[in-house]
Amino acid sequence: MIRKANAVWKGDGRNGTGALTTQSGVLSDNPYGFKTRFENEPGTNPEELIAAAHAGCFSMALAFGLQAAGFTADEIHTEAAVTLDPDGDGFKISRSALTLRAKIPGIDGAKFQELAHGAEKNCPVSKVLNAEITLEAQLIAS
Structure with a gap:
């Protein structure tokens, strides 16, 4: 593909x-x-598109991980915050911070964290980023 x-x-x-x-x-x-x-003028930019790709990829990877474990999410809401830092004469993407809020009936906190961190490590966008990736995951009661 x-x-x-x-x-x-x-x-x-x-x-x-x-x-x-x-x-x-x-x-x-x-x-x-x-x-x-x-300068934050309205419109898009490469970093915003990478953030959207990372949030979308991670959310789908988590949904597949949940499905394999016998769970279905009512909602997975992921924000990715991509940081662009100076690097010598140019710039680099140094970090993508994922923030997850999910409603998943019947799952316990430990299993949720296990599956969320698995998705963080294994979604294809995480694998392609040469940056620090962090995840703050919160399970919301259904």
């Missing part, structure tokens, strides 16, 4: 503009630039 996306950039780093397009068309010439990446 191969998934594709492309970026087109025009101009210099600070004043130029870019557009992101995904194979599925969910993003189609979505604009991004210096201000959406470094």
